[in-house]
Amino acid sequence: MAQGQRISELELSEARLKETEKALKERQVFIESIIEGIAEPVTVINSNCEITLLNKAARQFLFGDAPPVKSLFCYACHHGKETRCDGIEIDCPTQIACESRQPVRVVHEHFRFDGEKRFLEITSSPLWSKEGTFQGIIEIARDITANKQAEEKINSLASIIETLPDALCSIDLEGNIISWNEGAEQMLGYKIEEIMGKPIAMLIPEELVQSELDHCINLLNTGGSFTGYESVRIAKNGKIVPVEMTAVAIKDRQQKIVSYASIMRDISERKKLEEQLLHAQKMEAVGQLAGGIAHDFNNILSAILGYASILQMKMKEDDPLRINVEQILTSSENAANLTKSLLTFSRKQVMNLRNVHINDIIMRIETLLLRTIGEDIELKTILADTDLMVMADSGQIELVLMNLCTNARDAMPNGGILTIKAERAALGEENIRAYSYGKPGDYALISVADTGLGMDEKTRERIFEPFFTTKGIGKGTGLGLSIVYGIIEQHDGYINVYSEEREGTTFKIYLPAVESVSERTRQSEITAPKGGAETILVAEDDAGVRELTKNVLEEFGYTVVEAVDGEDAIKAFIENRDSISLLILDVLMPKKNGVEVYEEIMKIRPEMKTIFTSGYTKDLIFKKGILEEGLNFLMKPILPTELLKKVREEIDKK
């Protein structure tokens, strides 16, 4: 019995042991299957750096479908090294956890079995036995490659935005600024910390705020975006910056608008160029119009002036009607001056270009001004070095300076200082880039500065337009500066103006400097017109002008053969070939132009003397290749004295 009892106790404890063993085994299998089933790679490493366990995910990561390598060291497997890590050279979590006996978490780059680089977040924790002895490290890795790539994308986008030269700014639904890049800081001067959370309205001029915000928000709410919207923004220093904007509405997943973002580009430079171009185009158009009218008007004036002067010549000294003729002459001369001004502005005036000393012109102007500017204005003149010369029509440049000085005088009703300064100036590439005009080279720079009322920007923009004046009716015609502009253009020069309200005005004129020559130009003498008895062929299609020319010439003893167009001229010449001493040919005539007539006649009489006339400038005619340089030319309206002088000179030429 006792023995039987002992046996059954033994069996019982054996059975219990088996059960416990079984339970333990089951538990181990259970734990192993948990570890095996964890979707993230789990590795156990002993204190000798040997990998003692790899779960399925870890094996898959390291070996793919190939069987795992037996006896593997972590340094070889993870870092491709031959000896264990020293913890400094590589931020190795195994080594750190080993040394510190504390759990650590690092993000590491690892190469997968197929060579692909993955980012793993590895948590390495020390593994302790029940008795508290250190057993090694257990590591769980999480593949965060997708997060990392997204993060990198965001970072690179952020750095693009940050370094963008354009200003990027976004606002919340209340209109408060919620992002601001470096471009915005550069453009408008506010640092991000100064502007975050502030209303966008503070950057928009007060009068525009409501309408602009309403308009833009409406566009964004309905269309989601817009581009190319032009507006202005106020910089921190108060400057108004013209901008071009592109904006989008930012939506959340539910397609609800949560904020608005805009990119602004500073278009100051473009605006400046556009304005310059517009100004140039406007001046060109006005010039053409003015020139066109003046040209036709000249033909009419020629007739009025010519007949009135014939009338005057024929009248007796004491004729009571003489005063009327004189009135006609004065008025027509005024009208002729006006057309001359318009022609000057439209660059259709004939220039008498010579090498002139800038200082001579300034000195002549000084003498004139001293008499006219009044006592309360102090005149200062500063001359250039003595050999500074320009190729210019000195009469025209004097006119320029007189116009500028008259304006300066008018701008200083209570007196002030008027300074005229001439100097040599070199325009280099950098000046030219700054002003966006000009050819590099040596220039004579004449500045005319006053300490008067100055101008606001609106006035300054328009001063060169013909008939623009701020002076009262009857006080200014508004032609002064347009003449200045035309003359300077025709001299291949440049003019610009610096002016602030109440701060005075400075005009700067650049004329191309020429090599100095020692010989001074002689002034031509004025001689009284002489007549003659020769026969002259006058070919002119404008009946008024033809009639006038004929009358003037006949008045002074010449015989005139008339022709109304090119073919008529050739016919008339052939009929009178032996008696004709001189041809006066209008350049532009119907049927055959003046030059064609000239060429045909040259075949018959190669030594025939000829004077061409035209209402267009020599420049234009030469440019169009109608007339060759060196031929005689008179520009309409032709004064009788001028005509007679030229005719005599030509006939007398050997």
Ligand SMILES: Nc1ncnc2c1ncn2[C@@H]1O[C@H](COP(=O)(O)OP(=O)(O)OP(=O)(O)O)[C@@H](O)[C@H]1O
């Ligand atoms: N030095 C200056 N200071 C201030 N304003 C000026 C000056 N020069 C020109 N202006 C402005 O430019 C305008 C145009 O000048 P411009 O010489 O063309 O015509 P005007 O002087 O008004 O008339 P006009 O010269 O035909 O008698 C002037 O009316 C004036 O407003």
Ligand SMILES: [Mg+2]
């Ligand atoms: Mg003026």
